[in-house]
Amino acid sequence: MSQLSGNTKWSVAKLKERSPVRWHERIGETSIFIISLASILLIMLMAIFILKEGLMVFINPSIRAEVNFRELFLKTVWQPISEVPKYSLLPLIAGTLKTSFVALLIALPLGMLAALFISECAPKWLSEFVKPTIELLAAIPSVVIGFFCLMKVASWLAHAYEIKWLHDALTPHRLNTLVGGIGISIAVVPITFTLCEEAFHGVPESYRAASIALGATKWQTALGVVIPTAMPGVIAAILLSFGRAWGETMIALMATGNAPLLDLNILHSVRTLAATVGAEMPEVVVGSSHYHVLFLIGTILLSISFTVNGLSQLAISSLRKKLTGG
Amino acid sequence: MKRRVVFVCERNSCRSQMAEALFREASKGQFEVASAGLNPAKEIDPNAILVMKEIGIDISSQRPKGTSEVNIVGSDVVVTVGLDMSTDSLVSAPYKIEWDIPDPTGAPIEVYRRTRDLIEARVNELVKQLSAEVRVKFRIRNLWLHYGERPALKNINLDIPANCIFAIIGPSGCGKSSLLRCLNRMNDLIPDAKVSGEVFLDGVNIYDKGIHPVELRRRVGMVFQKPNPFPMSIFDNVAYGPRIHGIKDKRLLSEIVEKALREAVLWDEVKDILHRPAFTLSGGQQQRLCIARALAVEPDVLLLDEPCSALDPASTLRIEELMLELKEHLTIVLVTHNMFQASRVADMTGFMLDGELIEVGSTSQIFENPRDERTDAFIRGRFG
Amino acid sequence: MNANRRRFRLPKGSEASGLALTLLSAIATLIVLSMLAIILVDLGSGGYRKLSWEFLTKPPEQGMTGGGIFPAIFGTMFLVIIMTLMVMPVGVLTAIYLNEYAPKHALITRLIRTSISNLAGVPSIVYGMFGLSFFILFLGRRIDSLIGAELLFGQPCLLWAAATLSILTLPVAVTATEEALAAIPEELRLASYALGATKWQTIWRVVFPKAMGGILTGAILTVSRGAAEVAPLLFTGVAYYLPQLPLSPTSQFMHLGYHIYVMATQSPDVEATMPLQYATALVLLALTFLLNLIAILIRVRLRIIAGEV
Known part of the structure; x- marks a missing residue:
């Protein structure tokens, strides 16, 4: 024990000594701080390196000879590999909007209703089962969903096209906006569900109790109290779902047919922005006009995702304020 | 010293x-x-x-x-x-x-x-x-504590003698836990807490610039309201303190652990299961383990923050007996809402209200013959 | 009596519409669940016949119409392992900073959090473009000219693909680790401080070991996310067919997801390779599901243990 006393017994003098500088802890803590700055550095590098190549379209004179603003946004043809390459982004933007629209039309109602069901109606054992199951749905690789749509969904829908009037009126393609939209909706639904469920779950139980004590039914409470309170969270969910649908690559690449057509027919093939990059980037000559136009597409995708994310952050922080009263 | x-x-x-x-x-x-x-x-x-x-x-x-x-x-x-x-x-x-x-x-x-x-x-x-004069362990002078703008402690002046059990009583929210946490600078961990005034431990102002709270806390141990053993074995729990202070020798460690567990009157119950996870113990045993863990760093002072509020009467009694034994070589500051406990174990008692120290005296004087009417009202309210 | 009772009843319409809404939302839930079920059943029934030990351990044969997918499995694993080694340390340390050190309302904290949530929202294909322009063309080419190599790092390869994926999965790693750290009760930290431990000692001896289970769950989810992504690989190093296994970080590699993509969209005889494609898709799906199931099980177990305390 004498050794122990030497080690841990105290004297005032010891307390008064300037405490030893723990160098390894200081160094460790500083490195943790520096490493945690990596995410800031990475997002900045990403913006710089995508923008740098993308905005070259408007800067480099030899590219400007080939591509200009009019060509990009007012013409209607995307034909990058031909004698006279045509780089209009319009059909691609329209295609992306079309597929996203279809995907959200399916995913949003399904996801929100399911979230309402789980947070307001379902018994605990059921939600304990459903939530991890939907997590599994989110874990399906998008290439597998794309494969499934390409193989099965397209074939199932093809049976419907055998109806003559439908066939004549809409001249469907086998791979089209609808197939792609369904596929993307499978990828998006878990996001909608999880974020909405979180928002509904965050509404304090006391709000529900107050409403029910006033004689409201469960659904009157859900529609009149829960949804309005959780509204910013729901908006964030919609925004982030849109962000995911807009940038989805593999499903679009495999299931939409990839023809850059500019029309409103959802049974026609389309080509989305992300799919275009996925399909053409591996073949492109680094530094060519085509290469820089693809990076311009990347710039568009990146700015949309930043915008969507920023707006949803605003929505979520307003929800937090609402609930904490701060 | x-x-x-x-x-x-x-x-x-x-x-x-x-x-x-x-x-x-x-x-x-x-x-x-x-x-x-x-x-x-x-x-x-x-x-x-x-x-x-x-x-x-x-x-x-x-x-x-x-x-x-x-x-x-x-x-x-x-x-x-x-x-x-x-x-x-x-x-x-x-x-x-x-x-x-x-x-x-x-x-x-x-x-x-x-x-x-x-x-x-x-x-x-x-x-x-x-x-x-009895040796004074803590000498507190003009101590104020603010959480943001709100004062939690108002001008506390108090001497706590060595080798005694000092109980702080008062209604909940009166600042008794805050006062306790000033004594080992646990308030440093709360971002907007501000302390002013002086607290001397054996004559050293613990809020002086050169004093590092880590060094201080080794000397002033603390046990919390809820038993909070670490997610480790019983042995590792007690050895945690000595280990972080650099003791590596295995034989020495097990000596320290045994000594601390004996002091906490837990040794006989756990000597055969030292390597079981600590949470397999009962609540009362867990709390005594936490006391043993604090004793293992050989502190001069033990701060107990309502140590029995989560325990059954039998475990409470054992911990009270333990306190009386520990008083031989330690100073114990006890925060409790249980007035019977204060009257059973404490040598001196202080009564707090709204962040102010209303009255301090020997336990018998405070309970039998309080000078301040607020103390009187509080004690009679509780007893009657 | 009767009249009295009627007064306390709700208007008829609201009861019916309530029932309808319950039914509707239940059906929606069922549809979402059935999406998973249909995909599972379809891939399972389409792929299980082709699944065999040979399929998992042999390279492709006869111009991809026969043989197995071993190189693709190997490539995926190799890629994901390098990715995990890159992302987990950064992710865990960032989470430790955010949960243990970061002042709550400081500008730098908000910047880090915003960066992470932005990273999480960036489409995966954009990561691929970043990998190409930053890692390959900028970093790689520079390293090449520095070490005097002809073309070693300045081309698509496993190293850069893994680096790209590790940025993509960084938000997953950070979020999961932070959740695990935030779940540690504050009393444990206080107990450690009260014994005179420094913040550093408290974090590494009490908080981190206790959070280990949660961090492990996070790591598995990160791996699963990384294994599922194909888009960022399209032009950062994946190849359709390679005669040799990629044994160096600077070689190209085959990948399960890419294998499915190419066979389904670009093979000359889709019908002939259909069973192979199904089996490959099933293997990839099984891999990610297995990882997720393990993560879910660990989480359930942790919750049970926490309940016992």
Whole structure:
């Protein structure tokens, strides 16, 4: 024990000594701080390196000879590999909007209703089962969903096209906006569900109790109290779902047919922005006009995702304020 | 550990040297003594040697010291012998005493004699006072604690004697836990908590700049309301403290663990299951484990924050017995809402209300004969 | 009596519409669940016949119409392992900073959090473009000219693909680890501080070991996310067919997801390779599901243990 006393017994003098500088802890803590700055550095590098190549379209004179603003946004043809390459982004933007629209039309109602069901109606054992199951749905690789749509969904829908009037009126393609939209909706639904469920779950139980004590039914409470309170969270969910649908690559690449057509027919093939990059980037000559136009597409995708994310952050922080009263 | 007494005087320091010698003689080595002058002469005053020799004390071998040579900041008692300047700028010490004794330099030997007798009388008085008094562990002076703008503790002044159990009682939210957490600077961990005032532990202000809270907490252990064993084995829980303070030797560690567990009266119950996870113990055993864990770093003081509020009566009784045993070599500060507990174990009790310390006294006085009507109302409200 | 009772009944319409809404939302839930079920059944029934030990351990044969997918499995694993080694340390340390050190309302904390949530929202194909322009063309080419190599790092390869994926999965790693750290009760930290431990000692001896289970769950989810992504690989190093296994980080590699993509969209005889495609898709799906199931099981177990305390 004498050794122990030497080690841990105290004297005032010891307390008064300037405490030893723990160098390894200081160094460790500083490195943790520096490493945690990596995410800031990475997002900045990403913006710089995508923008740098993308905005070259408007800067480099030899590219400007080939591509200009009019060509990009007012013409209607995307034909990058031909004698006279045509780089209009319009059909691609329209295609992306079309597929996203279809995907959200399916995913949003399904996801929100399911979230309402789980947070307001379902018994605990059921939600304990459903939530991890939907997590599994989110874990399906998008290439597998794309494969499934390409193989099965397209074939199932093809049976419907055998109806003559439908066939004549809409001249469907086998791979089209609808197939792609369904596929993307499978990828998006878990996001909608999880974020909405979180928002509904965050509404304090006391709000529900107050409403029910006033004689409201469960659904009157859900529609009149829960949804309005959780509204910013729901908006964030919609925004982030849109962000995911807009940038989805593999499903679009495999299931939409990839023809850059500019029309409103959802049974026609389309080509989305992300799919275009996925399909053409591996073949492109680094530094060519085509290469820089693809990076311009990347710039568009990146700015949309930043915008969507920023707006949803605003929505979520307003929800937090609402609930904490701060 | 000896308390340190320093005498300081102006200029040539013959008075402080005389005081040092006389105090040393009178206190018979109970204290660590030093003296200093602000502007010391090179040689010791020959008249001072002369008058001291008359009463059989030889100070001719001493050398006058300057204030820079003597550690005044680390002293428990600072006595200024006829110093004109304010001592506040000199030092913060729990005891600050000012003697008005004029400087005899240049005066005839008679004046020196009178000065000697004056100092001797004062020294005897001081020695009597210091040795008669119970050793004070914590001396709290003008302590304020703010959480943001809200004051949680308002001007607390309190002395906590060593080797006793001091209970703090009061309604919930009165600041008793906050006060406890000031004693080992746990409030440092709360971002907007601000402490002002002084808390001396054995004469050292624990809020001084040079004091690192980590060093302090080793000396002032703490046990919380809810048993909170670490997610490790029983052994590792108790060995945690010694380990983080650098003890690696396995044999020594197991000695410490056994000693701490014995002190916490838990050894017999767990000696065969030391390597089981700590959460397999019952609630009362877990709390005693937490006490053992705190004891393993050999603290001087143990802070107990409602240690029994989550326990059944039988476990509570065991922990109370344990406290009475630990008091032999520890100072215990106990926060409790259970007034029976305070009256059963505590030597002294303080009653708090709304961040203020209303009344402090011996436990029997507080419970049987409270002086303040608010204390009376609180105690009767609880008992009746 | 009767009249009294009627007064306390709700208007008829609201009861019926309530029932309808319950039914509707239940059906929606059922549809979502059935999406998973249909995909599982379809891939399972389409792929299980082709699944065999040979399929998992042999390279493709006869111009991809026969043989197995071993190189693709190997490539995926190799890629994901390198990715995990890159992302987990950064992710865990960032989470430790955010949960243990970061001042709550400081600008730098908000910047880090915003960066992470932005990273999480960036489409995966954009990561691929970043990998190409930053890692390959910028970093790789520079390293090449520095070490005087002809074309070693300045081309699509496993190293850069893994680096790209590790940025993509960084938000997953950070979020999961932070959740695990936030779940540690504050009393444990206080107990450690009260024994005179420093913040550093508290984090590494109490908080981190206790959070280990949660961090492991996070790591598995990160791996599963990384294994599922194909888009960022399209031009950062994946190849359709390679005669040799990629044994160096600077070689190209085959990948399960890419294998499915190419066979389904670009093989000359889709009908002939259909069973192979199904089996490959099934293997990839099984891999990610297995990882997720393990993560879910660990989480359930942790919750049970936490309940016992």
